[in-house]
Amino acid sequence: MKKIAVFRKEHFNAAHRLHNAxxxxxxxxxxxxxxNNPNYxxxxxxxxxxxxxxxxxxxxxxxxxxxxxKLLKENILERFDHKNLNLDVPEFKSINPxxxxxxxxxxxxxxxxxxxxxxxxxxxxxxxxxxxEYPA
Amino acid sequence: MKKIAVFRKEHFNAAHRLHNAxxxxxxxxxxxxxxNNPNYxxxxxxxxxxxxxxxxxxxxxxxxxxxxxKLLKENILERFDHKNLNLDVPEFKSINPxxxxxxxxxxxxxxxxxxxxxxxxxxxxxxxxxxxEYPA
Amino acid sequence: MKKIAVFRKEHFNAAHRLHNAxxxxxxxxxxxxxxNNPNYxxxxxxxxxxxxxxxxxxxxxxxxxxxxxKLLKENILERFDHKNLNLDVPEFKSINPxxxxxxxxxxxxxxxxxxxxxxxxxxxxxxxxxxxEYPA
Amino acid sequence: MKKIAVFRKEHFNAAHRLHNAxxxxxxxxxxxxxxNNPNYxxxxxxxxxxxxxxxxxxxxxxxxxxxxxKLLKENILERFDHKNLNLDVPEFKSINPxxxxxxxxxxxxxxxxxxxxxxxxxxxxxxxxxxxEYPA
Amino acid sequence: MKKIAVFRKEHFNAAHRLHNAxxxxxxxxxxxxxxNNPNYxxxxxxxxxxxxxxxxxxxxxxxxxxxxxKLLKENILERFDHKNLNLDVPEFKSINPxxxxxxxxxxxxxxxxxxxxxxxxxxxxxxxxxxxEYPA
Amino acid sequence: MKKIAVFRKEHFNAAHRLHNAxxxxxxxxxxxxxxNNPNYxxxxxxxxxxxxxxxxxxxxxxxxxxxxxKLLKENILERFDHKNLNLDVPEFKSINPxxxxxxxxxxxxxxxxxxxxxxxxxxxxxxxxxxxEYPA
Numbered sequence: 122m123k124k125i126a127v128f129r130k131e132h133f134n135a136a137h138r139l140h141n142a143x144x145x146x147x148x149x150x151x152x153x154x155x156x157n158n159p160n161y162x163x164x165x166x167x168x169x170x171x172x173x174x175x176x177x178x179x180x181x182x183x184x185x186x187x188x189x190x191k192l193l194k195e196n197i198l199e200r201f202d203h204k205n206l207n208l209d210v211p212e213f214k215s216i217n218p219x220x221x222x223x224x225x226x227x228x229x230x231x232x233x234x235x236x237x238x239x240x241x242x243x244x245x246x247x248x249x250x251x252x253x254e255y256p257a
Numbered sequence: 258m259k260k261i262a263v264f265r266k267e268h269f270n271a272a273h274r275l276h277n278a279x280x281x282x283x284x285x286x287x288x289x290x291x292x293n294n295p296n297y298x299x300x301x302x303x304x305x306x307x308x309x310x311x312x313x314x315x316x317x318x319x320x321x322x323x324x325x326x327k328l329l330k331e332n333i334l335e336r337f338d339h340k341n342l343n344l345d346v347p348e349f350k351s352i353n354p355x356x357x358x359x360x361x362x363x364x365x366x367x368x369x370x371x372x373x374x375x376x377x378x379x380x381x382x383x384x385x386x387x388x389x390e391y392p393a
Numbered sequence: 394m395k396k397i398a399v400f401r402k403e404h405f406n407a408a409h410r411l412h413n414a415x416x417x418x419x420x421x422x423x424x425x426x427x428x429n430n431p432n433y434x435x436x437x438x439x440x441x442x443x444x445x446x447x448x449x450x451x452x453x454x455x456x457x458x459x460x461x462x463k464l465l466k467e468n469i470l471e472r473f474d475h476k477n478l479n480l481d482v483p484e485f486k487s488i489n490p491x492x493x494x495x496x497x498x499x500x501x502x503x504x505x506x507x508x509x510x511x512x513x514x515x516x517x518x519x520x521x522x523x524x525x526e527y528p529a
Numbered sequence: 530m531k532k533i534a535v536f537r538k539e540h541f542n543a544a545h546r547l548h549n550a551x552x553x554x555x556x557x558x559x560x561x562x563x564x565n566n567p568n569y570x571x572x573x574x575x576x577x578x579x580x581x582x583x584x585x586x587x588x589x590x591x592x593x594x595x596x597x598x599k600l601l602k603e604n605i606l607e608r609f610d611h612k613n614l615n616l617d618v619p620e621f622k623s624i625n626p627x628x629x630x631x632x633x634x635x636x637x638x639x640x641x642x643x644x645x646x647x648x649x650x651x652x653x654x655x656x657x658x659x660x661x662e663y664p665a
Numbered sequence: 666m667k668k669i670a671v672f673r674k675e676h677f678n679a680a681h682r683l684h685n686a687x688x689x690x691x692x693x694x695x696x697x698x699x700x701n702n703p704n705y706x707x708x709x710x711x712x713x714x715x716x717x718x719x720x721x722x723x724x725x726x727x728x729x730x731x732x733x734x735k736l737l738k739e740n741i742l743e744r745f746d747h748k749n750l751n752l753d754v755p756e757f758k759s760i761n762p763x764x765x766x767x768x769x770x771x772x773x774x775x776x777x778x779x780x781x782x783x784x785x786x787x788x789x790x791x792x793x794x795x796x797x798e799y800p801a
Numbered sequence: 802m803k804k805i806a807v808f809r810k811e812h813f814n815a816a817h818r819l820h821n822a823x824x825x826x827x828x829x830x831x832x833x834x835x836x837n838n839p840n841y842x843x844x845x846x847x848x849x850x851x852x853x854x855x856x857x858x859x860x861x862x863x864x865x866x867x868x869x870x871k872l873l874k875e876n877i878l879e880r881f882d883h884k885n886l887n888l889d890v891p892e893f894k895s896i897n898p899x900x901x902x903x904x905x906x907x908x909x910x911x912x913x914x915x916x917x918x919x920x921x922x923x924x925x926x927x928x929x930x931x932x933x934e935y936p937a
Contacts, residue, residue: 152860155610163570165657180353203563203566203570204570257920263931266930272477294477300437301435301437317902397661413725452560526672532799589762702889707842708843708844747835792812
């Protein structure tokens with residue numbers, strides 16, 4: 122069967138601080154530099170969700186991007202947009218909100234919401250020049 | 258042998274309507290929403306063609322992008338640019354012109370024109386936020 | 394008083410045909426080329442609205458962009474998005490929907506909705522390479 | 530004399546919260562919505578600095594963009610990048626860090642650093658869709 | 666009469682070297698740094714041409730962008746694209762090809778080709794972060 | 802183990818000429834057209850480096866992008882930025898600096914600098930419309 126990938130891009134604006142509470146302040150400063158600012162800084166995150174599957178012959182869609190956008194608004198943007206990732210998102214109470222860890226958290230949320238007949242891959246831009254993909 | 262991918266981006270502006278003639282008007286409205294407007298709407302489509310192969314030692318090219326651009330103009334842009342996909346492109350008389358189906362039609366046209374020693378992959382942007390890839 | 398300009402970008406996807414019904418088919422073909430296709434073609438239009446005024450000391454806003462976005466959705470996107478400009482938008486029954494004429498129509502709609510203490514300027518992208526501004 | 534404008538784009542990543550301490554919490558929530566989150570959110574700000582002046586015949590430059598970039602790093606990025614605007618930037622202790630107020634603060638800093646024979650104008654992007662200019 | 670601005674974006678790829686032959690090598694190195702490399706470096710230049718005028722009621726155009734694009738190809742791209750500005754473009758035999766001087770040379774070429782009822786303004790991008798406008 | 806890809810984008814501005822010294826001038830003109838200009842032309846190259854590996858639980862990073870950016874500045878930008886690829890970069894004395902060959906040269910330099918537990922992939926943009934990836 123022919124497999125096609127469908128992509129939907131969404132964005133959210135959030136504050137975060139990179140910090141590992143099990144390490145000393147000096148070690149945190151060394152590892153994370155200005156990203157360790159205790160007062161936080163922030164980003165316009167761009168999230169690209171990729172679903173791979175077969176075309177539904179009735180609709181011509183692999184997955185309706187209007188439905189995908191709605192699912193992302195309810196499950197990701199409601200939780201992440203205009204939030205402080207460290208303080209407002211429970212998953213980051215004990216996990217450092219690097220782009221790598223954010224994409225893993227988003228993946229777990231979405232994988233539970235999307236039928237397993239679709240392969241799921243994510244790209245997350247922290248800035249135009251720094252971004253991550255999972256699964257790689 | 259070392260495999261390199263070469264990409265060329267082109268664009269075309271087209272009108273379309275999402276509609277499945279075997280379904281009721283109510284079902285079409287439910288499935289396709291405002292994309293079902295009987296008077297059509299349109300997009301600036303962006304097509305990225307990826308050819309994967311080995312470098313020709315004489316030229317240093319996998320595939321000359323000037324030649325690839327010419328091939329795309331003659332085979333794709335001539336047929337799709339400034340057209341109504343539903344009315345002007347024979348392939349969509351009986352196929353719903355979703356991004357998924359458009360990329361499948363373009364793939365068949367290009368695959369017949371490009372030597373099989375090159376792997377062919379396509380990405381098609383319908384908007385900046387909605388796009389597809391084939392083969393995935 | 395200090396004048397600041399606030400900008401909000403929105404987009405809509407529409408079909409159109411360039412045609413002047415008072416001219417012959419041959420003259421229309423000469424003037425508008427492939428944009429004269431009787432079956433229409435389409436674009437992803439990007440609209441940038443610029444409001445110039447003074448900062449409200451209570452809010453720190455010249456104009457709340459959330460409110461501006463809502464006003465644009467109700468007054469412009471509802472009328473233009475996923476439409477055929479020639480057939481679905483009454484203003485273009487007798488006016489050729491060039492980018493120039495579209496921006497003039499949008500200006501008249503918005504000027505009537507926005508307090509005159511704000512100067513209003515519009516930029517409309519038909520493609521990434523072709524766009525217009527009014528008032529210039 | 531011929532006047533040319535030279536532009537330099539820089540970016541900084543910062544957290545902020547929109548809040549007017551002289552108003553009630555209910556009024557702040559009404560005015561600023563999710564931007565009023567007490568834990569802050571953040572943005573990738575893009576700053577475009579425009580200097581207008583005459584070409585120096587010796588260099589062919591209106592203003593050396595390498596020098597301009599250095600000046601912006603020392604005077605703006607050092608103070609704003611990877612900061613919490615409300616907590617780390619003294620100017621916003623008593624001013625609400627809307628895009629409008631940020632651009633006014635940056636203008637005052639830069640105007641004091643740049644020779645008055647250059648006209649100075651700023652554009653600040655908070656997101657790709659919301660931005661401001663001063664002087665308008 | 667209502668004035669509208671029409672914009673057309675084109676690009677050209679060129680090599681250049683910043684150098685003032687009337688100055689010492691040491692002074693050139695000081696003024697232009699790595700841009701003074703005697704073997705040249707290069708850019709993907711983006712040129713945005715803005716014409717301001719009245720709408721022609723017959724066409725709905727201020728200026729046909731197809732015609733403008735053709736005029737730019739013949740007068741600018743033919744002379745600048747895939748060229749060494751210092752060696753291949755006569756105007757830069759004695760003028761340092763900074764972005765400022767390039768935009769002045771392009772302006773003189775275009776002003777002679779475009780009816781004076783249109784106001785002409787140019788923006789030239791040397792990189793995404795460095796650009797100029799004339800007249801300012 | 803979970804594999805994540807981390808990306809970092811950098812850019813450099815360089816001049817080059819496409820030419821195969823073992824072929825006649827006529828053959829070179831035929832193969833490379835205006836890219837064969839003996840006086841060179843140039844580009845704003847964009848390089849995207851992708852490293853795939855596992856998250857370090859201490860940092861939450863696969864690879865610190867600040868370190869990656871530093872490594873790219875020292876190993877690639879120092880050698881390629883504001884250079885003439887044919888004259889200033891020893892690797893291209895005998896290799897034609899097509900995008901394909903540039904990406905192969907960059908790959909060899911970086912592969913020797915980056916621990917083999919990271920998979921390395923590169924994308925190189927010569928223009929917005931022409932780009933390559935290696936390994937494909």
